[in-house]
């Protein structure tokens with residue numbers, strides 16, 4: 142009997158901390174364990190892979206990372222995910238574990254179901270589905286922008302089980318979970334955190350564990366080796382989208398993303414302030430990328446989740462690398478691309 146390779150699926154909304162968790166997992170995985178990583182990202186810049194590849198640990202080998210950037214993994218199961226998995230399994234090097242980071246907008250259910258496809262079923266199994274929840278976003282009510290209005294509407298219309306696209310997607314991600322990590326606990330006070338946890342618990346299947354964390358710091362040995370074989374239990378993990386739209390493709394047309402290149406920026410503080418203003422003036426859910434700061438020998442990684450903008454120099458520029466600023470912007474459709482672009486271009490130096 143061949144032993145199947147365990148695969149951990151990491152899901153969770155945009156900016157919840159999936160990449161941060163993966164980085165922690167790779168850094169703290171048992172020595173000698175070879176882990177392959179499949180990264181799927183909404184937006185076409187490949188920021189997550191770049192961040193992970195910059196980690197420098199023996200476990201973050203760039204050749205063990207595969208990027209699926211052609212749309213959300215749940216919509217590209219047949220065309221992209223299965224062939225990618227087959228190619229990974231056909232490699233001469235053997236992996237002990239596979240980790241899949243889905244995009245923040247992915248429905249986990251189609252991906253879980255894919256593990257029942259004969260092409261891969263014989264060789265891999267889902268060790269566990271881990272859903273990362275953003276405690277700060279939940280505490281601030283960012284998933285249901287007007288929860289009271291939605292509830293009032295619900296009371297009037299029993300058929301209306303449709304929340305905001307964000308709320309619905311988040312519930313699909315929770316119902317798929319074998320374990321939920323409530324992340325960003327450092328940003329939320331304990332009483333509110335308790336409420337967040339209660340709300341999450343109400344959406345989970347019985348018995349699903351909840352772990353609280355900051356910066357994805359969880360016990361990695363508990364995370365790898367859950368042995369859930371989740372693909373066998375897919376019918377118990379309902380998805381709003383699948384129930385309401387049958388087998389129709391999930392188009393993600395509720396969300397939009399575009400990337401922007403700035404040849405030069407005036408300076409770090411000015412750039413971050415400009416981004417903050419753009420986020421406040423437009424409905425941007427997520428913004429990330431890398432910036433070339435004048436005079437800096439390292440590139441600046443920029444991360445914005447909702448109103449919170451952070452930045453750090455992640456690695457030195459490589460010799461010959463083009464020093465430029467690339468940002469990806471994600472939000473609910475329709476994004477006013479022209480206005481957001483104009484707003485972000487204020488970070489460029491004013492011509493003399």
Ligand SMILES: Nc1nc2c(ncn2[C@@H]2O[C@H](COP(=O)(O)OP(=O)(O)OP(=O)(O)O)[C@@H](O)[C@H]2O)c(=O)[nH]1
Nearest residue numbers: 154155156157158159160161245324325355356444
């Ligand atoms: N304060 C705080 N920030 C966090 C925590 N976890 C992650 N972050 C920050 O949140 C931002 C988003 O984290 P990521 O790990 O990139 O989130 P993600 O879920 O991979 O994002 P997408 O792939 O874009 O959906 C980064 O700036 C992280 O440093 C946490 O526990 N506390």
